[in-house]
Amino acid sequence: MTDDAPRRYKVAEAARLSGVSASTLRLWEIQGLVIPGRSQTGHRQYSAEDVARLQRIAWLRAERGLNPAAIREALEAEEADLQMSEDSAETGIGRKLRSLRHAAGKTLDQVAGDVGVAASSLSTLERTSKGVGFKTLHELAHYYGTTVSRLSGQDEDNVPAMVRSGEWNTWPETTPGVTVQLLAEGRRAMDCHRFVLAPGAASEGDYRHEGEEFMHVLSGRLEIVLDGDQFFELGPGDSLYFESRRYHSWRNRHDGETVLLWINTPPTF
Known part of the structure; x- marks a missing residue:
């Protein structure tokens, strides 16, 4: 498995990971909340990002009691915030970690397996410079032979x-x-x-x-x-x-x- 061939989940797997039924996933698709990809034979295929979105939808429905329209609005607002984070991350820790990974010739799955962190969390960190604890951040810095301080730009000259x-x-x-x-x-x-x-x-x-x-x-x-x-x-x-x-x-x-x-x-x- 590589960055170009990420894992895909069938309906039953995605439903289990999201804590809902397969019929609920089909309903959410009709409502336009999540549109999964399709295999060559026409079967639904959910990406890791789709599963994360499904889990978020399930939480918004169960914990906040939102209806489909309100869930869609909440997700759109979150996506706008995420885009702003991704834009600001272009010069941040996320970009530096991605550059270090590419220089090492590693895939997301390889680094995630070596460090013991979910590949989805690592992907979010590289895209947004957010989303992991200090323990994980330290272990990633150690993995690449650097420190969190250096990744954060603390060791710059002329200060x-x-x-x-x-x-x-x-x-x-x-x-x-x-x-x-x-x-x-x-x-x-x-x-x-x-x-x-x-x-x-x-x-x-x-x-x-x-x-x-x-x-x-x-x-x-x-x-x-x-x-x-x-x-x-x-x-x-x-x-x-x-x-x-x-x-x-x-x-x-x-x-x-x-x-x-x-x-x-x-x-x-």
Whole structure:
């Protein structure tokens, strides 16, 4: 299987993945919500993008109670937002990851299998620079022999030594609810960041790399887990220092934003 020959799903498979019946898929086709392709023998064939759309339609119907017209309107609005994201991603992390994959001679399915991520998620990341957790982003950077900081454009030359309050440059927001602001720019011996985490924002898994890390919570509450069995809950004014080679994962445990300073040395994340 290659990028030019993506997997296709039969009606029964697409229905199972979407959590609805095959007859419902046929109804949605009549309503114009999803138009699948056809095989040479005339059988319906759903792409991975079609299945993702079906899952979204099922959610809009079940969780928000929308009728077909309202679902169509919601999908059109989401597609417009996605197009804007794709346009902005032309100079972002997604384009860089796609270039690295092409340079390595790899297909989406090959990279997805090697890293352990869904090919559809990887495709979305390359197109929009969004949609994956910090764990996946770190593993992709490691896979290509680079770092998230470099992918984010942090190591550019000719940057100011002083960064004034509120004038921080920001990493592309690849992970929902996670904003990373640069407190020091350029190629430094330390990664100095200001993290702003929305309620529930998390690393979505544990990861590790070389170096040492220091974090200091300014507001909110952060839970961090080291090596899967050491739990720390940090509140305003609390700090934590640990070796980056230890597996670490984190989550905002506050019902509002959590803001913290996070320093890595050397810049291996």
